[in-house]
Amino acid sequence: MFHHLFTFALLFLFPTLLFSQKLIGNKEYPELLWGKDEEFDISDFPNGSFIYHKDDFILARGKLYTGEPPKSNGSFTYGTETITNSGKWNNDTIELLLNGKPNMRAEVIKRLEAGVRFDPQFFPFRYNLGRLYSVEMKYEKALVEFEYAKAEMPEYYKTYLHIAILSEITRQFYYAIMNYKLAVEKNPYDTEALIRLADHYLETGLKNRALLYLNKALKIEEESPNVKLGFARLEMEKGNYHIAYKIFNRTSLTTGEGKVQPYDKKFHYYFAETASKVTDYETAEEQYTKMLSFTNDPFFATVSSKVIARRRDIAKKFAEAKRTQLDDSEEEVSPTNE
Secondary structure (H helix, E strand, C coil), rough: HHHHHCCCEEEECCHHHCEEEECCCCEEEEEEEECCCEEECCCHCCEEEEEEEECCEEEEEEEHCCCCCCCCCCCEEECCCEEHHHHHHHHHHHHHHHHHHHHHHHHHHHHHHHHHHCCCCCCHHHHHHHHHHHHCCHHHHHHHHHHHHHHHHCCCHHHHHHHHHHHHHHCHCCCCHHHHHHHHHHHCCCHHHHHHHHHHHHHHCCHHHHHHHHHHHHHHHCCCCCHHHHHHHHHHCCCCCHHHHHHHHHHECCCCCCCCCCCCHHHHHHHHHHHHHHHCCCHHHHHHHHHHHHCCHHHHHHHHHHHHHHHHHHHHHHHHHHHHHHHHHHHCCCCCCC
16 A cells, blocks of 8 residues: 555645744744654655645655655556556645536545545545545544544644544534644644634633633734734624724735735634624625635635625625715715806
8 A cells, every 4th residue: 555655754834945944933943843842854754745735635745745756556446547646646636626616526525535445544535535524514524534644644733623623513622622732732833723722712701711822822923813813803702893803904914025824714704704793894795705715624614605605795785785875975965066
C-alpha cells in the first residue's frame, strides 16, 4: 500500500513559505511548527510529503514538497480507470471538487471512499473524506474518518479541531473540550483552537471563561481576524451589536502588503448577522454572499447554505426597501427648480 511504501510529512503551509518567519507578539517563529516547540525537519521525509491547501484539504507531493507523489505499491480500479498513484488520485479528486461544478461533491466523496478501501491508512483520504462528510452533515461518519486520520498522523493539530467541532455538534461536550485543548498543545502558536474554545464557552453562557481564551489568543496574534471575530462574538452575546459591528468593520482581512490573511470564513456570516442587527442591510447582503462563495467551508457543517441564502435574500429586500425610502425622502426635501 501507498502508506507502507513511502514516509510522508505534513506541511502546514505551501512549499514556497518553507523558511519564512511569523511574527507572534514581539518574537519571530518559524512558519513550520510541528507540535509543541518543535521545528519541522524536512530531512526526515525523503520520499514524499503532504501539504495543506488553504481550503482545508490535504494534498500529496513528491520529495521535499515538489513534483508528483510517488506511485503506490499496488493499484485499484474506479469505473474504467486503473489507479496506480494514491497521492495523484487524491490531488485530482480535490482539484475536481474545487474547480468543478457545484454538484460534484457526491462524486468526489465516492472517489475518496474508493481510495480509503484501497489504502485505509493514507492520511489525505481520511482527512479529506472527513471534511466532506462534515459539510454533508454526516457527522458520525465524519468523526470516524478524523479518528482514523488522527491515528495515522497524531501530531497534526487541525484533525483535533475537526474532532472537537463534530463532538460539539453531536453533544459530546467533554470530548470536544479535550480535543480543542489537544489542538492547542499540538500547535500553541495557532489561535484557531483558542477561538473555538471561546466560542464553546460563549454558546454555553460562560462569558468570563470565553474572555480568558480570547485574551490568550490576543497575546499570540493581536491583529488576527479570528481574534477580532472572537471579541466581536463576545459583544454580540452581550447584545452590544453596534460595538461588534465596529470591530468587524475595522478588521482587515489582508496584510500591509495586500495579501489575504488566513482567517475563519464564518467571519462573513457573523459580520452579516451583526450588520442586519444595526440595519446595514447592504453590508449584510454582501457578507452573506461572501460566506456562500466558500461552498466547502467547515462552517456549513453547522449552518445550512440554504439558511444563509434565505437570510441573504431577506437582507437584499430590506436593503432595496431602505434605498427606496431614502430616495423618496431626498425627493421630498429637494428644492424645486423654477
